[in-house]
Amino acid sequence: MLDLIKSPVLTFQNFIRLSGMALRGVLRQPYYWDDIFIQMDLIGIGSLPVVILTGFFSGAVMALQMSRALQTYGATSQVGMIVSITLVREMGPVLTALMVAGRNASGMASELGSMTVTEQIDAMRALGTDPILKLVKPRLIATAFVLPLLTVIADFLGIFGGYVVACQMLKLTQGTQYWQSAWRALEYNDIAQGLLKPFTFAIVLSLVGCYYGMHTTGGTQGVGRSTTQAVVVASVWVVVLTFVISRIFTSL
Amino acid sequence: MSDSGSHPVVLAFENVSFSFDTEPLLTGITFELRRGEALVLHGAAASGKTLLLKLCLGLLRPTGGRISVFGEDVTHLREGEWFDVRSRIGVLFQEGGLFDSLTIEENVSYPILNQKRLQMTPSQVRERVETTLDFVELGHTLEKYPSELSGGMRRRVGIARAIATQPELLLYDSPTAGLDPITANTIMALIVKGRDLRSATAVMATHRHQDGDILHRYRYDRILNRLVPATESTRTRYLVLQEGRIVFLGSPEEFDACPDPYVAKFASR
Numbered sequence: 299m300l301d302l303i304k305s306p307v308l309t310f311q312n313f314i315r316l317s318g319m320a321l322r323g324v325l326r327q328p329y330y331w332d333d334i335f336i337q338m339d340l341i342g343i344g345s346l347p348v349v350i351l352t353g354f355f356s357g358a359v360m361a362l363q364m365s366r367a368l369q370t371y372g373a374t375s376q377v378g379m380i381v382s383i384t385l386v387r388e389m390g391p392v393l394t395a396l397m398v399a400g401r402n403a404s405g406m407a408s409e410l411g412s413m414t415v416t417e418q419i420d421a422m423r424a425l426g427t428d429p430i431l432k433l434v435k436p437r438l439i440a441t442a443f444v445l446p447l448l449t450v451i452a453d454f455l456g457i458f459g460g461y462v463v464a465c466q467m468l469k470l471t472q473g474t475q476y477w478q479s480a481w482r483a484l485e486y487n488d489i490a491q492g493l494l495k496p497f498t499f500a501i502v503l504s505l506v507g508c509y510y511g512m513h514t515t516g517g518t519q520g521v522g523r524s525t526t527q528a529v530v531v532a533s534v535w536v537v538v539l540t541f542v543i544s545r546i547f548t549s550l
Numbered sequence: 551m552s553d554s555g556s557h558p559v560v561l562a563f564e565n566v567s568f569s570f571d572t573e574p575l576l577t578g579i580t581f582e583l584r585r586g587e588a589l590v591l592h593g594a595a596a597s598g599k600t601l602l603l604k605l606c607l608g609l610l611r612p613t614g615g616r617i618s619v620f621g622e623d624v625t626h627l628r629e630g631e632w633f634d635v636r637s638r639i640g641v642l643f644q645e646g647g648l649f650d651s652l653t654i655e656e657n658v659s660y661p662i663l664n665q666k667r668l669q670m671t672p673s674q675v676r677e678r679v680e681t682t683l684d685f686v687e688l689g690h691t692l693e694k695y696p697s698e699l700s701g702g703m704r705r706r707v708g709i710a711r712a713i714a715t716q717p718e719l720l721l722y723d724s725p726t727a728g729l730d731p732i733t734a735n736t737i738m739a740l741i742v743k744g745r746d747l748r749s750a751t752a753v754m755a756t757h758r759h760q761d762g763d764i765l766h767r768y769r770y771d772r773i774l775n776r777l778v779p780a781t782e783s784t785r786t787r788y789l790v791l792q793e794g795r796i797v798f799l800g801s802p803e804e805f806d807a808c809p810d811p812y813v814a815k816f817a818s819r
Contacts, residue, residue, distance in 0.1 A: 413649075416645060416647070416650070417643045417644070417645055417647040418647055418648075418649055418650070420604070420609050420643065420647065421641075421643055421647035421648075421649070422649075423607075423609055423629075423632075423636070424607050424609065424636055424639070424641045424643075424647075425636070425660055425661040425664060425665075425711070426633050426636055426637050426661060426664045426665040426666075427660075427664045428629065428630070428633070
């Protein structure tokens with residue numbers, strides 16, 4: 299029984315250690331700006347198509363699903379409000395984070411994992427570079443910067459997707475009414491949690507990706523295992539954290 | 551080693567041990583290496599050769615004993631404090647450890663650009679990289695990636711990267727492993743050349759007795775630009791590891807005459 303608990307506890311302890319070093323590293327010199335911008339491009343621009351598609355269709359499908367219920371109650375004019383609140387508070391941040399977890403946390407784990415098994419991380423340390431500052435920090439900063447931006451894009455496209463379905467396809471309501479109700483429904487509280495969530499997810503998923511990468515053992519098979527673990531763990535953390543943050547905001 | 555007393559100690563292990571979980575992987579390792587000496591590290595696979603080199607570099611921490619590098623006790627140094635020490639050490643990893651997403655030029659310039667001790671202008675860096683790659687006869691590969699080179703060439707780039715900062719201590723981890731005899735001899739010739747031109751201290755882990763032979767029987771002749779038999783001592787010593795313990799430490803003559811059957815397997819008899 300003790301052995302069963304030992305492994306996850308050790309993993310968590312090592313993860314916290316790496317996170318501590320990386321977060322402390324954010325305040326420490328040197329800053330590898332080239333790497334930071336490369337990662338921003340890779341994560342931000344690279345994830346844009348998938349985020350656009352996910353955002354648009356999640357808003358569209360939400361409007362579609364809600365249409366029947368709202369018609370029953372004669373409240374079709376409220377479709378904009380429902381789509382915008384759900385997207386900005388919850389769906390936008392979570393879906394974007396899950397996409398980035400699948401795309402980038404796995405990428406980080408496999409890239410750093412390959413470097414670990416081919417002794418490149420050791421070589422880096424031996425050649426005078428701290429891998430936390432050179433590899434983890436740029437990925438952390440880049441993800442924390444671009445994920446909220448990607449989320450804003452996903453939110454907007456989701457609301458637009460909702461508009462296309464509700465106003466153009468099903469003619470549930472008029473365009474101006476849709477946009478007005480979507481806009482008026484949002485409060486500062488919604489915007490705050492809609493931006494805090496991706497920021498928190500970004501920190502967690504980039505650190506999870508880097509952690510599994512840097513703790514890879516067992517050659518190429520190990521790289522595959524790390525990649526899978528990184529995506530699974532990062533995705534689970536995203537859903538757990540969204541609950542925690544939502545709980546905090548609902549009690550405010 | 552009659553002349554060794556006049557040279558400062560570069561690397562010293564005092565009763566060093568290393569365990570993983572509860573399994574001891576290195577026990578009671580004690581030796582001393584002075585400036586200009588070469589230590590040939592023999593031992594079967596998993597006998598602790600790579601581990602010993604990683605301890606020299608601070609990539610792993612010993613679980614017991616004391617290690618000093620360049621006269622400084624490094625046993626309890628923190629990661630951040632190691633970088634200054636490491637900037638004076640060159641290392642060739644077993645598999646080369648080259649950064650596969652960087653070009654050869656970027657690989658060789660990496661230690662020069664990332665060590666605070668060295669302050670060089672971009673043109674000086676370029677010049678140093680070219681000189682170092684010329685030294686290993688790979689001056690034409692600057693723009694290539696490691697994957698475009700053969701195994702022997704990658705190993706030579708590894709050597710170039712190790713010596714690019716002109717370190718005082720060089721660590722070679724199985725420099726000839728997996729190479730054909732001709733390429734292996736080329737690599738050894740480069741290591742001897744590096745030793746004799748720059749008189750750096752070297753530790754070389756290997757399982758080939760020929761590597762140790764070349765290191766202690768030959769020297770590099772600048773005029774002839776090739777290896778010639780050494781007429782005086784090359785200050786080479788042998789250390790043999792068996793399951794994490796030292797079973798032999800001594801001169802080449804003692805090594806060749808050692809009656810221990812395990813040690814004899816590594817000697818050229």
